[in-house]
Amino acid sequence: MAIEFSNRRNAPPDREQRSDALNGVPVHPLEFDHDGSDDGDGSSDTSSILTELGPDDYPTYFRESEGRLFHSHGDLPYPLPVDAAEQQRLNDQHKILRDLIRSHYVGPVPEVLAPAPGPAKRVLDLCTGTGRWPMDMASSFPHVKFYGVDIVPIATRIPRPNVHFEMADVMQPLRYRDNTIDFVHARSVSLAITNYPDMLEEVARVLKPGGLFFSGEVARQPMFDSSFPLDPAVDAPGAQRFFEVINNMLARRGLEQISTRIPRWLQDSGQFTAPIIREYTIPIGDWESAPHSKRVGVEYRQVMERFADSLRPMLRSDDAIDEREFDEVVRDYVHDLYNVPGMIGLYRTVWARKI
Template identity: 55%
Template sequence: MALEYSDNMPHDEDDASDASSDVTELDANDFPDHFSEREGRLFHSHGSLPYPLPVDSPEQARLNNLHRILRDIVELHYLGPVAEVLCDVRGRQKRVLDLCTGTGSWPMDMARLFPGVKIYGLDIVPIATRRPERHVQFEIHDVTRRSRWNDGAMDFVHARSIDLAVTDYPKLLQEAARLLRPGGLFFSGEIGRYVDFAHGFSSDPAHQAPRAQRFFQVVNHSLQLRHLAPIADKIPSFIQLSRQFTVPTIQTFHIPIGDWHPNTVMRRIGKMYLNALKDFAESLKPMLRETGMTQHDIDNYVNGFIHDIEHVRGLVGVYHTAWARKL
């Protein structure tokens, strides 16, 4: 059973100490507070929140797979001056906040790299690891709401793959800015909800991979009904418009889809990402049904998508990243 972390402590207590919440396991009475079952899949039970995907074991496996893919594509667990921001300062506890932490893979890996740093992971459901590192703490929290920490409590706010949980990204940025100390670091990483071609291949998915492109058009339309617009390439503009941060540093990475890449490492990543996309399509089926689509249409869109990503060489996902420091 997943863990829940009690939030009985005063809201500002661990801004100045390393006090941790008590760790407890969910019992049967707590289960409906966090989870509901639909169509044989387990979802969060917070009806007002837009997150559309399941939170069960198959989806958790996909999230862990995606964590490994992004780590290997970037070749690090982070981008930007993280080591500088998290370096030891005498008499001061450094703190990191991971938004929409999911299974908690990123905080756990970062904890091994920065053993003196306190790392918090927030999510709406308790699906993080049951055995966190001593200085890692997972908490139940809706990241679209104000968090319990005082202004300037954090040194690094990490926001990766949160676009399916946030309908108002500028508002989230304001909260991230509030939490960061001057000079603190904000990082965003989002995979675009579309397919593209790698350099040297056809540059027109509409002709070369029409079923994959149509799948994402349908998915994005359904997500926009939940006010979840595609924002991966817009986040740098949001950062600048907030007037709370330095000019963001922007990097994009191509993630190969399938085993077409000549490089051995990239070919391995491509196979992993192909499987992750298949799982993603499967996890989206309940949401598509909720929009009124027939099972026949859903199967056609999903099967067409899988056909293209399995057979069209040169397809990539695009990982958009941006980091900036708090003014």
């Protein structure tokens, strides 16, 4: 069993930099069966560096700060921890999004992944995180090969046979050959990608003609359900301020709000069909009366509260705000999450096919 990294940026840091950050933290290394042969996975022999990683290498991919565990790639902007608490938050969000859209996908996925003669169809999940999405999809589409890519090895160590996890920086050229992937999935990558149009160029390169691209991003702003004629600036000032503060900090890292801009970037690339946009509202809190929505709302409120917790180390390290002010910002935000009815999150999805 082994782990691999597939582009230069992901070569493990020098052994000297290893820390004991993983002690006691249930981080699961990626594993896959690798016999060194060409498995027909569409990778480019010339551009890829595939290296198996031994268990001793895993800690080199993490660094510890303020009791949380982060990726160790100093020059990448991703601000959230990657430890067990954050993994749980990502898994909870995965389940909420599944409950919300009542599926693991939006768009013509069954058509694109329908069995066909020839090599197995391939799906690439960018910034796969814990790998829950490819794992769930792999059971619905057992004839399809799923590739999950991330900068840290936090996906399950026992993937399904048709799931393959690897480490790569998706802001670098991907290792796959041109026109080899049927479906590229990019969910919740807005805190990882500083140049989305460049990433789309790579996506268009690796997708087969007719191949599908999907993006799903939750808007980073406070909002009310349309049945509540309220204004966040007036009626949820804590949430309003929280998002102002974090969006400013994220922008300083090059992480702009992108969810509304992706359709335009797809169009501007000239390589995709007209994007199909769909928006889903996620209740925050228990204000919905229908039991299903109420349950989703309660779960999503926890996810949003833990999001603030996960951002704490970034906020603390930012000179623009002192620790006392920052504590107030988070406290007032959490107050609004629990006391202001009608708040929602907005999940924006967009898909398009390569021309």
